[in-house]
Amino acid sequence: MSRRWLLTVALFCCARLALAQDEPELRVCQTDPGKYAYRIELANLILARTAERYGERRITPRQGVDPSQKRCLALLRQGLVDLAYVPPTAARLRDFAVLPFDLHNGMLGYRVLLIHRADAQRFTQVRSLDDLRRLRGGFGRQWGDFALFARNRLPVVGIAHPENLLPMLAKRRFDYYHRGLHEAWQELQANAERYPELMVEPNLALVYDLPVFFTFNREDRRLRQRFAEGLAAIRADGSFRELFLRHFGHLAELARLHERRWLPIDYPTPQVCRPGTPACGCSPEPSAGYAPRAAIAGRGNGQGATGETAVFRLDQEASDPGLSAKFSPKNKYLTTVSKVVQLVGRHLRTPRGGPRIAAMFTWRDCPS
Structure with a gap:
């Protein structure tokens, strides 16, 4: 065990002990509001909703560099923190207790590329994996x-050390660094003076399933139960929907997802969660709230849908004969049919360079 790791743990524990004297702090090591504002606010909403039964607790956002995910999970395993919010892996599902509900409602799986401005022309040639x-x-x-x-x-x-990714990209040690929609523009804006040569690549998006779960020490059954009850309550009264849309509702338009070429990435989600299944927090019914990754390609001239908002079920042929809604279990995006995706018809024309994806996310409430 390195001296740096021991020092990190010691400082972290001392800080938490000092805070415990002032307020009932829920101990987490992912506290940077620039990265975790939504997850912290969601956790605090759940804690506030369950305070009458379980007592007052909250997470306080703090500036600074957080420990790596690996070290955060080591602290969680040792009982030195109470909660993490991370994507599931087979090892994490084995070693920790999780609340298998995707906090980002599928949003985190849409990825744009941060690149060096000098390489922008090279990326115009990228049309496939x-x-x-x-x-x-x-x-x-x-x-x-x-x-x-x-x-x-x-x-x-x-x-x-992920904090080195932007400076290394600025020095062109690699060609791109993919980020979630809620991360890319925020991180570039925060570092605009230091790295003015970086930009969001305007034409591409990687797409894969990347849920994020509340993750707990296996022995802390009471906290997991508290979060399960609180999450059910805020979904039932609409406050989860309101919080989600406030943080993410503008991102599809900002990212111009309907204009980008989507590059499907094969990345299987652990068995505890498949898109559209109850384990993810949504049932596989047309009203489900998971934003599916649908490969919707324009065919023919796309006439008949232009200027309209069309809704198709993915287990049926699109009503417009010039369009088809396609999905592929091979790509692990849609293993459940009977999902609904909202299409913006004015973007359904097939460009000369080949079919582009023309899909937008829309909110659909999950059953309680």
């Missing part, structure tokens, strides 16, 4: 979805 394989990504090697690079034969530079 094979094209992307000619470039090299950068990513945190301790993050749960790091394995997708090897699985999809994508060259990657694995970084132990």
Whole structure:
């Protein structure tokens, strides 16, 4: 065990002990509001809703560099923190208790690329995963979805300390760094003066399933039960929907997802959660609230849908003969049919370079 790790644990514990004297702090090590504002606010909403039965507790956001996910989970396993919010892996599902509900409602699986402005022209030539394989990504090697690079034969530079990714991209140590929609523009804006040469690539998006679960020490059954009760309550009264839309409702338009070329990534979700299943928090009914990753391609001239909002069931042929709604279990995006996706008809024309995806997310309440 390194001296740096021991020092991190000691400082972390001392800080938490000091805070415990002032307020009933829920101990977490993911407290940076720049990265975790939504997850912290969601957890605090659940804690507030269950305070009458379980007592007052809350998470306080703090500026600064958080420990890595690996170290946070080590602290959780040792009982030195109470909660983490991370994507599931087989190992995490084995070692921890989880609340198998995707906190981001499928949103985190839509990824855009941060690139160096000098490389923008190179990325205009990327039309498939094979094209992307000619470039090299950068990513945190301790993050749960790091394995997708090897699985999809994508060259990657694995970084132990994720705070180094932006400066390394600015020095062109690799070609791109993919981020969630709620992360990409916020991180560039926060670092605009330091890295003005970086930008969000405007034409591409990676798409894969990446749920995020509340994760607990296996012995802390009471806290997991509290979060299960609180989550059910805020879903029932609409406050979860309100919070989600406040943080994410604008992102589809900001990212222009309907104009981007989607590159499907093969990344299987652990068996505890499949899109649209009750384990994810939504039933596989047309009213479900999971935002599906549908490969909706324009065919023919797309006439008949232009300027309209069309809704199709993915287990049926689209009503417009010039369009079809397609899904592939091979790509692990839709293993459940009878899902509904909202299409924006004015973007359904097939561009000269081949079919583009023309899908937008829409909110659909999950059954309680």
